[in-house]
Amino acid sequence: MEKLAIKGGSPVRKEKIYYGKQWIDEDDIEAVESVLRSDYLTCGPKVEELERMLEEFTGAKHAVAVANGTAALHCACIAAGIRSGDEVITTPLTFAASANCALYCGARPVFADIDPKTYNIDPDSIRNHITARTKAVIAVDFTGQAVEIEKIKAICKEYNLVFIEDAAHAIATKYKGQQIGALADMTTFSFHPVKTITGGEGGAILTNDDDLYMKLNLAHAHGITREEPLMEDLPHEGPWYYEQILLGYNYRITDFQAALIMSQLKKIDKFVARRKEIVTKYNQEFSKIPEIIMQNEIPESDTCRHLYIIRLDFDKLNCTRREFFDAMSAENVQCQIHYIPVYWFPYYQHIGYEKGICPNAEEVYKGILSIPLYPKMTDQDVNDVICAVRKIVDYYKK
Numbered sequence: 001m002e003k004l005a006i007k008g009g010s011p012v013r014k015e016k017i018y019y020g021k022q023w024i025d026e027d028d029i030e031a032v033e034s035v036l037r038s039d040y041l042t043c044g045p046k047v048e049e050l051e052r053m054l055e056e057f058t059g060a061k062h063a064v065a066v067a068n069g070t071a072a073l074h075c076a077c078i079a080a081g082i083r084s085g086d087e088v089i090t091t092p093l094t095f096a097a098s099a100n101c102a103l104y105c106g107a108r109p110v111f112a113d114i115d116p117k118t119y120n121i122d123p124d125s126i127r128n129h130i131t132a133r134t135k136a137v138i139a140v141d142f143t144g145q146a147v148e149i150e151k152i153k154a155i156c157k158e159y160n161l162v163f164i165e166d167a168a169h170a171i172a173t174k175y176k177g178q179q180i181g182a183l184a185d186m187t188t189f190s191f192h193p194v195k196t197i198t199g200g201e202g203g204a205i206l207t208n209d210d211d212l213y214m215k216l217n218l219a220h221a222h223g224i225t226r227e228e229p230l231m232e233d234l235p236h237e238g239p240w241y242y243e244q245i246l247l248g249y250n251y252r253i254t255d256f257q258a259a260l261i262m263s264q265l266k267k268i269d270k271f272v273a274r275r276k277e278i279v280t281k282y283n284q285e286f287s288k289i290p291e292i293i294m295q296n297e298i299p300e301s302d303t304c305r306h307l308y309i310i311r312l313d314f315d316k317l318n319c320t321r322r323e324f325f326d327a328m329s330a331e332n333v334q335c336q337i338h339y340i341p342v343y344w345f346p347y348y349q350h351i352g353y354e355k356g357i358c359p360n361a362e363e364v365y366k367g368i369l370s371i372p373l374y375p376k377m378t379d380q381d382v383n384d385v386i387c388a389v390r391k392i393v394d395y396y397k398k
């Protein structure tokens with residue numbers, strides 16, 4: 001049996017590979033540079049251009065570009081009218097922002113459990129957690145796979161809830177042939193560097209609803225308007241006049257970030273194709289390993305995977321997840337864990353959440369490991385990752 005690097009053997013690779021990474025070319029740099037040489041660094045034409053481009057890409061009627069995916073979720077909650085006393089149902093297997101955005105508005109996040117096969121929020125569990133206080137559902141397209149949109153939409157319609165789709169992982173995923181972005185009441189994106197396209201930071205909210213669009217525009221820019229139909233004190237004094245009509249934030253994105261996102265969006269087909277190629281190869285190889293439990297996909301989702309997760313079956317392995325994770329690092333394959341259940345964090349524990357409330361999410365969490373997935377990976381990188389996983393499984397298998 002091959003000796004693991006952590007036990008003194010030679011590593012599968014010489015250089016470390018990370019779980020995610022951006023792909024920046026000269027055209028991206030030129031796009032940013034040209035904005036830096038222009039008159040507008042913020043509040044300029046590139047932000048609006050990006051919004052129109054996102055509308056065209058997703059088929060949504062309106063897009064609002066913002067500073068990051070967290071700001072996008074916060075604005076969506078404000079536009080949904082979420083406030084103190086309300087409850088918002090979301091998943092625990094997500095980045096904290098998907099739940100924090102409800103807390104920002106004074107509401108209480110309520111955690112529905114996941115489907116243990118797809119790792120996405122389970123629509124039946126959503127239904128079981130609805131109360132008279134429930135105002136919205138924030139469903140996360142975890143790893144890029146679309147949630148069960150039709151079922152969640154039907155529940156939201158039945159109980160008059162706002163459906164917010166956190167698609168931070170899922171730009172370019174299609175549900176029943178339609179791009180993610182125009183299917184929920186509001187859909188949010190993140191353009192963090194590990195995501196499918198990046199602006200360094202950046203985010204967006206998409207909606208087909210004119211009223212939500214108006215509120216999103218206000219929420220991300222101090223609650224200030226220059227539109228006369230929205231003003232109270234008319235006629236006004238002159239062209240400098242504006243009104244603040246609600247309490248908003250400065251969640252603006254800069255023009256040079258918008259230019260970078262547009263430059264990346266032009267190349268999204270290439271990024272998606274390569275991500276899919278790598279996922280196909282991983283699926284082929286890992287489905288042959290009985291110690292690995294595969295993530296199921298619903299047939300409705302044509303997924304552009306942001307994350308590739310292997311779930312280790314510790315009934316069949318003589319090691320802990322920590323030992324597996326450390327062994328991968330020693331082979332120079334740096335993994336991550338997505339995610340620690342949100343309500344396990346001390347902050348959530350201190351405000352009254354108990355462990356054990358979502359048993360499926362907690363069970364899945366114990367076995368998962370995110371391995372490298374990004375379009376710039378070479379075939380050699382992909383093979384190295386597969387070799388490292390095989391080597392460690394072979395070493396520890398019972």
Ligand SMILES: Cc1ncc(COP(=O)(O)O)c(C=O)c1O
Nearest residue numbers: 068069070095097168190191192
């Ligand atoms: C599911 C999910 N929602 C929201 C966010 C927040 O996005 P951002 O980092 O752009 O604020 C992230 C970020 O990783 C995420 O993974």
